[in-house]
Amino acid sequence: MKARVTVTLKSGVLDPQGKAIEGGLAALGFAGVDSVRQGKVFDVELATANADTAKAELAEMCEKLLANTVIENYAIEIL
Amino acid sequence: MPMKSAVITFPGSNRERDMMYALELTSGIAPVSVWHADTTLPDVDLVVLPGGFSYGDYLRSGAIAARAPIMDAVRDFAEKGRLVLGVCNGFQMLTETGLLPGALMRNAGLTFVCREVMLETASTANRFTDGMARGAVWRCPVAHHDGNYFADTDTIQALEDEDRVAFRYARGTNPNGSINDIAGITNKRGNVLGMMPHPENLVDPLQGGIDGRAFFESALGTVAA
Structure with a gap:
């Protein structure tokens, strides 16, 4: 089974890289x-x-490694 | 009695020798070198997670190292109240393990900074800086890309209220945009310290100064009372 995990910064967390891309x-x-x-x-396969079970x-996996839940949110999508 | 110490080396660590040099210089006792794949720690008083780019900073700085085999032993060691110091990449590992709160994000200026800053000893209410002068400002090198300390408002407030900000960047020298100029913090108990600057790189006149020595003398208990 194929799945896609998207990790994004929580709202309120400054994103200097996003800002630079915005400027670009x-x-x-x-x-x-x-x-x-x-x-x-x-x-992930x-x-x-x-x-x-996959979800x-x-x-x-997200809680333990893929995301740092102090600053990041994650979304799981089964493809 | 001077403390016995151990320094853990991860694939990609690069300041472990500098750290061992500073520890031996201060305590007169050669630190034990521990490999990340080991699962037990030697009988020491202080464990140091050194600077570098463990696992190439893949995923997030310190993220993979924080799940290395040795880290369960480091967690137990900290829970027993013994001293754990993380410098730079070591600080990033400590936040990734949850031993310290918050996270180290990309520098606000987006560039890697390698320079000297002025560091203020902001708290002496912990087992590392208790022999230092509170409010003292000293030179210290920094070298990092992800040193921008972030935590939610409540966590920052708790750190400030509980006097857990050990070091701050002074005199407008904040190189990374960290909240409240935070350069180093401790856990609640004061036996785990994480800091971005590298005091181990300013302990010998050959390195350009010895400002970092006071920190090691305090942390290792070799400071003249």
Whole structure:
């Protein structure tokens, strides 16, 4: 089973990299970009065929390693 | 009695020798070198997580090292009330393990900073800086890309109220945008300290000064009473 985990910074956490990308887009002439927040994507292949099991395993992976829940949120998507 | 210490080396550590040099210089006792894949610690008083780029800073700085085999022993060691010091990448590992609150984010200026800052000893209410002069300002090198200390408002308030900010960047020298100019913090019990600056790189005149010695003398209990 294939899954995608998206890790993003929590709102309220400053994102200097996102700000720099925002500035870069403005410099390229993209008008109307209100804000950019950057994050990470993990594509994970799991042995299980059960979506609930996969979601539970991925949530544990996020809590233990993939995300730093002090500053980051995660979202799990079964593909 | 001077303390016995151990320094843990991870793949990608690069300040472990500097740290061992500073510890031996101060205590007169050669520290024990421990490998990250070990699962037990020697009988010492202080364990140091040194600076560097463990595991290439993959995922997040200190994130993989925080899950290394030796870290369960480090957690037990801290729970027993013995001293754990993390410098730079070691500080990042301590926040990743949860032994210290908060996180070290990308520097506000986005660039790697390698320079000298002025550091204020902001608290002496812990087992590391209790022999230092509170409010003293001293030179200390920094070298990091992710030193921007962040924690939620409640955590910052608790750190301030409980006098757990051991070091602050002084005189407008904050190199990374950290909240409240925080350069180093301790846990509640005062036996775990994480700091971004490198006092081990200013202990010998050959390094350009000896400002860092006072920290090691205090932490190792070799300070003249």
